[in-house]
Amino acid sequence: MFHPIANIEDAQTLAQAIVNTIVEPFLVLDENFRVLAANRSFYQTFRVDPEQTHGSLLYALGDGQWDIPALHLLLETIIPEKTAMDGFEVEHDFPDIGRRTMLLNARKVLYDHSSAATILLAFNDITARRAIEREKEELLGRTEDLLRQKDVLLREMEHRVANSLQIIASILLLKARSVTSDETRQHLKDAHQRVLSVAEVQRHLHASTGADEIEVGSYLSKLCSSLAASMIGETQAIAVNVMAENGRIDSQKAVSLGLIVTELVLNAIKYAFSTEKVDALILVTYETDAEDWKLTVSDNGWGKPVGDIPGAGLGTAIVEALVKQLEARIDTVTGNTGTTIAVTRATFTSRMPKAA
Incomplete structure (x- = not known):
């Protein structure tokens, strides 16, 4: 059976417990963007003092380090119109913790019996993920560059192999014309023809686009x-x-x-x-x-x-x-x-x- 909370103090205690249970940094703001509540993860992640946080304007936290233009845009322009926003990306350089990339999820809560509003703001730190993505992009770029270099080297090698085979074939033919033994001459002509055959196979493979499959x-x-x-x-x-x-x-x-x-x-x-x-x-x-x-x-x-x-x-x-x-x-x-x-x-x- 459901038992309603008897008084406002108990409701506030429950609300704070819920806020602290959330793993990611979390803020509750009033309609003027002052902090009503924050969870432990917020204090630990952004290294702000709880006493200087509660009741303070969000933009003034940490000597103004939260005065972020993208945050102004989210809270003052987007949320009033949409009341909710998920995955709003913000990148900012914090003095104490360095540059961070965050995804913000925001909700504006309206009440039936009050004109006041509350804003719920959750932070998902994706700095490490973005760093990995950038590394992967850089690695992909280097890989593509290496593949281009490999293609150039492969074509150069194929060109040199073709020239070398033609030279070998010519030498064999010249030698066949100069020897006196009919048997040796025939062997040299056969070798000459086989070198030309290898060159012909190599030429057709070289002419085929895609190289991996023919x-x-x-x-x-x-x-x-x-x-x-x-x-x-x-x-x-x-x-x-x-x-x-x-x-x-x-x-x-x-x-x-x-x-x-x-x-x-x-x-x-x-x-x-x-x-x-x-x-x-x-x-x-x-x-x-x-x-x-x-x-x-x-x-x-x-x-x-x-x-x-x-x-x-x-x-x-x-x-x-x-x-x-x-x-x-x-x-x-x-x-x-x-x-x-x-x-x-x-x-x-x-x-x-x-x-x-």
């Missing part, structure tokens, strides 16, 4: 187009087509796939069509199924037994190493209608056609 269809199409333009002679017309499902792959995977495709396409160009063939075709397909994928390079050349494929030594070793790195497997099917080499991650049922 659009696989566009990437393989441009790569194969470049390989065909540089390797297919006028005496034998060989079409190199690409069929790839939409999707993006990370740059590291793109490098490995690009080198595999380069090796297999070059091998098909050089060995699949030992004699001229009408409608000669090399088809590169790429399919995905969630995390699984399948890369296939097939041709409609004359085909030979797997163990009798020319140049299968170093090229096969390179491809097998890359396939192992991708945690995939490689399968080769060859016959008199052509050769199909499939690189598959996990179990995958192909939906793409083969060269025919």
